[in-house]
Amino acid sequence: MSPSRDVGTHPRSLLAYQRDPYLRKLETNVRAAGHDENGNWVELTDTILYPEGGGQPADHGWIGAAAVIDVQHVSNTIRHVIDGEPPQGRVEVAVDWDRRFDHMQQHTGQHLLTAVALDRFGFRTTAFHLGPEVSDIELDNPGIQTTTLREIEAAVAAEIRAARSVRDRWVMPEAMANLPVRTRGLPEGHSGLVRLVEIDDLDLNTCGGTHLRSTAELETIALVGTEPMRGGTRVHFVFGGRVRSRLAAHEQRGALLRDLLGAPDADLPAVAELKLEQLKQAQREGRRLREQLAELLAGGLTASMDPVATCHLDAGQVDLLRPLASRLAGGCGPAAFLLAADDGTFAVALGESCTIEVTELGQLVAKILEGKGGGRNRLFQGKADHPELLEAAAAAVRDALRN
Numbered sequence: 001m002s003p004s005r006d007v008g009t010h011p012r013s014l015l016a017y018q019r020d021p022y023l024r025k026l027e028t029n030v031r032a033a034g035h036d037e038n039g040n041w042v043e044l045t046d047t048i049l050y051p052e053g054g055g056q057p058a059d060h061g062w063i064g065a066a067a068v069i070d071v072q073h074v075s076n077t078i079r080h081v082i083d084g085e086p087p088q089g090r091v092e093v094a095v096d097w098d099r100r101f102d103h104m105q106q107h108t109g110q111h112l113l114t115a116v117a118l119d120r121f122g123f124r125t126t127a128f129h130l131g132p133e134v135s136d137i138e139l140d141n142p143g144i145q146t147t148t149l150r151e152i153e154a155a156v157a158a159e160i161r162a163a164r165s166v167r168d169r170w171v172m173p174e175a176m177a178n179l180p181v182r183t184r185g186l187p188e189g190h191s192g193l194v195r196l197v198e199i200d201d202l203d204l205n206t207c208g209g210t211h212l213r214s215t216a217e218l219e220t221i222a223l224v225g226t227e228p229m230r231g232g233t234r235v236h237f238v239f240g241g242r243v244r245s246r247l248a249a250h251e252q253r254g255a256l257l258r259d260l261l262g263a264p265d266a267d268l269p270a271v272a273e274l275k276l277e278q279l280k281q282a283q284r285e286g287r288r289l290r291e292q293l294a295e296l297l298a299g300g301l302t303a304s305m306d307p308v309a310t311c312h313l314d315a316g317q318v319d320l321l322r323p324l325a326s327r328l329a330g331g332c333g334p335a336a337f338l339l340a341a342d343d344g345t346f347a348v349a350l351g352e353s354c355t356i357e358v359t360e361l362g363q364l365v366a367k368i369l370e371g372k373g374g375g376r377n378r379l380f381q382g383k384a385d386h387p388e389l390l391e392a393a394a395a396a397v398r399d400a401l402r403n
């Protein structure tokens with residue numbers, strides 16, 4: 001069913017998506033096909049697929065068996081970018097209806113939201129963006145508060161319940177001067193009839209997009225956030241199906257969090273805050289204990305009578321390697337300390353008695369452990385494939401020290 005029109009004039013060359021935005025299938029002919037930087041394209045004698053424009057994204061759909069992945073105005077024609085070989089002759093065109101209806105909800109919703117924001121609150125819309133999950137408008141008023149958002153929502157919801165009809169009609173540009181049209185700006189180079197979209201008794205606007213028949217089909221609105229924008233406020237919104245899918249996702253996350261944190265919805269922020277504070281405390285305590293343990297281990301290693309002392313750390317002690325190595329470098333006891341951890345990190349720390357350069361011994365150890373690293377100030381650190389060969393490396397360092 002196409003929306004009723006109260007004015008008889010309209011262009012002779014209206015396309016199917018303009019005649020009836022609820023048409024899901026159409027038989028038509030391929031007029032031309034080709035290839036450009038976007039891929040294979042097809043031009044049709046008529047189409048139900050909306051080409052990107054006016055803030056509304058392009059439809060997706062099918063021409064025969066070929067998927068349509070983009071639709072664009074090119075010069076005076078509409079190109080359907082397809083995935084696959086261009087079909088020929090008579091074809092059936094189908095629109096991805098879920099995607100289109102979602103766009104119709106968000107786009108028509110924006111008309112209503114903009115009208116209500118201006119008429120009831122005095123906020124003028126300066127920009128509109130239809131996103132894949134959330135859309136937004138920019139209002140020319142900075143610092144719109146949450147209480148105002150809830151009032152705007154309630155006012156829009158009342159207009160949804162009022163089930164106002166949405167119609168389009170075509171007028172000559174001169175006739176617009178006598179009509180209460182909000183946006184008079186026309187695309188550059190526009191000539192001929194102009195399409196007006198009217199929400200019964202509420203709004204009259206120029207627009208080329210696809211719209212619902214009635215505000216009732218918007219179902220519901222949710223304003224889901226704001227951010228400051230160039231002296232105004234960007235308001236994020238969802239209508240209809242997006243409200244339901246968003247709520248379902250929230251509920252799923254809520255259930256997961258209730259389960260994880262063992263608390264009801266209302267207590268989740270406080271419980272999460274408490275758990276994060278406990279985690280910070282545990283991390284501080286962990287650091288303190290590691291320092292203590294490094295101190296104890298360093299004491300044991302410096303007491304060794306061997307000129308080369310070794311220490312192998314298992315996977316749970318990897319974080320000990322650095323604090324331990326830095327304590328040993330330049331200290332008393334053995335001439336060299338070789339440390340390696342299960343994850344492949346290793347270190348060579350030289351005691352005060354060692355007269356060989358740290359990079360020389362470090363490279364020797366790195367070669368045996370099959371790794372790489374660098375060093376200065378009596379400390380060489382690196383990463384190796386075979387930390388388990390630490391004793392073999394120690395033997396080589398002992399030889400080097402003897403020579």
Ligand SMILES: [Zn+2]
Pocket residue numbers: 107108111197207208209210211
């Ligand atoms: Zn529109």
